Amino acid sequence: MKYNRQMINRVKRMEGQLRGIVKMMEDNKDCREIVTQLSAVRSAADRTIGLIVSNNLVECVLNGTEGSSNEEMVKEAVSMLVKSR
Numbered sequence: 001m002k003y004n005r006q007m008i009n010r011v012k013r014m015e016g017q018l019r020g021i022v023k024m025m026e027d028n029k030d031c032r033e034i035v036t037q038l039s040a041v042r043s044a045a046d047r048t049i050g051l052i053v054s055n056n057l058v059e060c061v062l063n064g065t066e067g068s069s070n071e072e073m074v075k076e077a078v079s080m081l082v083k084s085r
Contacts, residue, residue, distance in 0.1 A: 001056045010048045017041050053080050 021037045057077040 001052075001059055003052070004055075007048065007052060007055075010044065010051070014041050014044050014048070017044070049080070053077050 017037060018041060021034060021041070024034050024037065054077075057073060
């Protein structure tokens with residue numbers, strides 16, 4: 001699977017958010033602010049996982065994956081989404 005610019009930018013944005021959180025922790029910011037930022041990163045990661053899994057599933061179904069039925073691919077995609085929660 002090819003990862004497009006949108007997917008890569010999402011991960012880079014999360015990386016920047018995490019660096020900001022580390023700085024907040026080093027500066028002894030209020031825990032509520034840190035938890036809020038961590039929740040934002042978690043939410044962004046969940047959305048990115050969904051985007052990657054759905055794009056991969058579409059790609060697999062359109063191109064066909066040798067040795068796998070469409071039903072198997074759907075089950076695997078759902079399994080990956082469930083694990084991310």
